[in-house]
Structure formats: structure tokens, C-alpha cells
Amino acid sequence: MMPCQIFGKQIFNGLLRKDVLFSSAFIIRFTLVFYGVYQDSTMLVKYTDIDYQVFTDAAKFITEGKSPYLRATYRYTPLLAWILTPNIYVTHLFGKFLFIAGDLVAAYLMYRILLLRGLESRQACGCCAFWLLNPLPMTVSSRGNAESLVAGLVLGTMYYMEKKHLAKAAVLYGLSVHMKIYPVTYALPIVLHLQSSQGPEKGNTDFVKKRKVDQFWQLFLRLFNRDVLLFAAVAGGTFAALSLVFYFFYGRDFLEQTYFYHLTRRDIRHNFSPYFYMLYLTAESEWSFSLGLAAFLPQLLLLWVISFTYYKDLVFCSFLHTAVFVSFNKVCTSQYFLWYLCLLPPVIPHLKMSWQRAAFLFLLWLMGQALWLAPAYFLEFEGQNTFLLIWLAGLVFLFTNCMILVQIIAHYCTGQVTGKIKLQ
Numbered sequence: 001m002m003p004c005q006i007f008g009k010q011i012f013n014g015l016l017r018k019d020v021l022f023s024s025a026f027i028i029r030f031t032l033v034f035y036g037v038y039q040d041s042t043m044l045v046k047y048t049d050i051d052y053q054v055f056t057d058a059a060k061f062i063t064e065g066k067s068p069y070l071r072a073t074y075r076y077t078p079l080l081a082w083i084l085t086p087n088i089y090v091t092h093l094f095g096k097f098l099f100i101a102g103d104l105v106a107a108y109l110m111y112r113i114l115l116l117r118g119l120e121s122r123q124a125c126g127c128c129a130f131w132l133l134n135p136l137p138m139t140v141s142s143r144g145n146a147e148s149l150v151a152g153l154v155l156g157t158m159y160y161m162e163k164k165h166l167a168k169a170a171v172l173y174g175l176s177v178h179m180k181i182y183p184v185t186y187a188l189p190i191v192l193h194l195q196s197s198q199g200p201e202k203g204n205t206d207f208v209k210k211r212k213v214d215q216f217w218q219l220f221l222r223l224f225n226r227d228v229l230l231f232a233a234v235a236g237g238t239f240a241a242l243s244l245v246f247y248f249f250y251g252r253d254f255l256e257q258t259y260f261y262h263l264t265r266r267d268i269r270h271n272f273s274p275y276f277y278m279l280y281l282t283a284e285s286e287w288s289f290s291l292g293l294a295a296f297l298p299q300l301l302l303l304w305v306i307s308f309t310y311y312k313d314l315v316f317c318s319f320l321h322t323a324v325f326v327s328f329n330k331v332c333t334s335q336y337f338l339w340y341l342c343l344l345p346p347v348i349p350h351l352k353m354s355w356q357r358a359a360f361l362f363l364l365w366l367m368g369q370a371l372w373l374a375p376a377y378f379l380e381f382e383g384q385n386t387f388l389l390i391w392l393a394g395l396v397f398l399f400t401n402c403m404i405l406v407q408i409i410a411h412y413c414t415g416q417v418t419g420k421i422k423l424q
Helices: 003-015 018-042 050-063 080-084 094-116 121-133 136-140 145-164 166-179 180-194 205-213 214-223 226-250 252-263 276-281 288-294 294-309 314-329 335-340 355-380 387-410
Strands: none
Touching: 003 080, 018 094, 018 136, 050 080, 050 094, 080 166, 080 226, 094 121, 094 136, 121 136, 121 276, 121 387, 136 145, 136 335, 145 166, 145 180, 145 314, 145 335, 166 226, 180 294, 180 314, 205 214, 226 252, 276 387, 288 294, 294 314, 314 335, 314 387
């Protein structure tokens, strides 16, 4: 082996040490936060996400004893505005530091899940590097977007589900649904996963014969086992308690902006969704609301099928759930990609796929975004009418995502990973 190859391998192995990897990821994100301060003060195009200013304005209303919903376009739980009140009292950058910390916490939870699944520390770090050194999570959190907090809650739920600590998992799950409504789609896989853990004994042949006759009835009965009831009670109680408290303080505005808005939302601005052009053209139509609701049907059908097919591997099932939910959603922006990318590192060790195929699929995913971004740029910055091209590019991106998911499913191997199994 050439000296340069040996040196390169030593650097690579050194980077996969947990302390080096996490420290490097923190330094990069920390630097990006202060780069954002420079760009915001010197350039026309701002680095900081517009949502961060919305969060800060809502937090300011909280400090004045007013409703955060006095800030137009604040459509999140008041809990987020309460958490970000140090933006007013301490420093405007507090929220960004919190979000990059959330990025690192999410990565640490990935690491712990991978260890539970049988990987060695260095291999687990190699999978976590996909998140820690990925420009998308780095940029989103350092620009002031709160997606990392939800990612941490979702991964915390998965981690405690793997450890069979159901009460802790349920608390985090209830909190994650309160923060962002999309994790509610995990409810069916979680219930099916919990009932499967208390299935029939292998030697019980009478049950097996009965199960062949009346499988769905037995499944229904097992939905009411102790684990399911405990999880439902704790998660539902957490969600209900938070909702009741904030409803008491902020009334119907809380329900409308935090939950109902996202169910009935019809965003006609350009985004990755295959539905955006249809919703744009029918914005003034009497059928607009009905079409918006009909857009949920493909999602519901696919999520139902995935739930009953892959519920035994909850992390993988949740990854597929989120990827399908985002790809077929009425609104889809690049920050939504983090919802499923945070669940990909624990899935990677189970993929019996060559590096060449994996790299090709990743390149396709990037090219699909680039194809969409080109006409989007001419629409947003040049004022050209490229709506049709954006919609066609969105359809291509949807097809690309579906193809990648098919490849992941085809090359996924269930069962616990041992230290000897690697991504080939």
C-alpha cells in the first residue's frame, strides 16, 4: 500500500472516532452560525431562515405577556416560542445554538440505536457521519430552523422503543406530535409493533390453526394488550396535557395555527410537491378544498400498506412512512427531507447494497433536486413563468424518490446487525 494511501486511511479512521466526529460536526455548525451573522449584515440574500425571525418575533410577544399568534405566519406550538425566549433576554443567536445542539443530540441517538442493533462504535460513527457531515442538516439548523428538535424527539422515541422503555418512548412521542403533527402517522406501526411483541408462543399449534382461520380477529384482540394501552395512555396524556394548557392560554388560535392549518393547508407557492400546480390552478375553484383533502388518499393508502408490511422493524417502517409522507405531501420543501434523512443512518447497516449503487442513487436524488431548482430560480429571481416546468420537475423528483425507495426496500435485510455486517 502506498504511503499516501496509508496516510489517507489513518485520517479516515481517525475521523470515525466518536469524539473527533462529533467535535468536528459541532465546530462546522458553530462556524456556520457566525458566518450567517456576516452574510446577513453584508449581503442582499440573507443566510438566516425567515422562519427564525418569525420564531423570534413570537418569542418577543411571549415576553410581553401576549399571544405568539399575534405574529403573522407563526403556525407552530407556543412551546417553541417559550423555549426561544432567551432570544430576547440573552442573545438573538440562542435559538441557532439550540438547533445545532439538537442536531448533535439527534446524531447521538442514532449512534445509540446503532449500538443496540449490534454495530461496533466505529461502524456506528460511520453511519452517523451521513448526518453529522451532511450539508443539508448543517445548513438547516445553522440557518435557524427547528427541524432538529423534532428529529431528536422522533429518534428518542425509536431509541426507547428499541430498549423497551415504553413510558419514556410514549412521552417523547406525545411531545413530538405536539411539536410537529407528522409523527402521528407512526401511531399504527407502533401499535402493530407492540402487539407483535406479545404474539403466540411457538408451540401453541391450536392458536396457529385458529390464526389461519381468523387472523385479523386475533390481531384486533391483541391491539388491546398491556403495552399498547400503556403507550397510548402515556402518549395521549402527554399530548392532551400540552394541548389543554396552551388552549387555556391561547384559545382557538392555538388549535387553528398549530393543528388545523396544517391539515387544510393548500400552499400554491412553488415547492417539490406533485400537487402544487393543481392547487395553484384551482386556488379560486369551489373544488379547491376537496382536491386538497383528496391529495391525502395516496398517502393514506401507502402508509397503511407499509404499516402492515414492515411494522416488526419499527425504525425501518418509520423511515418508509416518513419518506412516503413527504414525497406525496401537498407541500414539500427541502427542510422536510430531514424528517426521513434522520432515520436513514440506523437503516444503512441493513442495506446489502454496493457502494456504487448507493452512490448512484444518492446522485440521482441530488440531480432530481437540481432539476427542480433550475426553473424555480428563474421563477423566483428572474420573474419568468416557469410553473409548468417546476411541476414537471416535481413529478420527475417524485418518480426518483419512488425508485430510490424501491431499491432500498429490495436491498434491505431484516434482523439484528452484527459487527461483521457492513455496507458492501
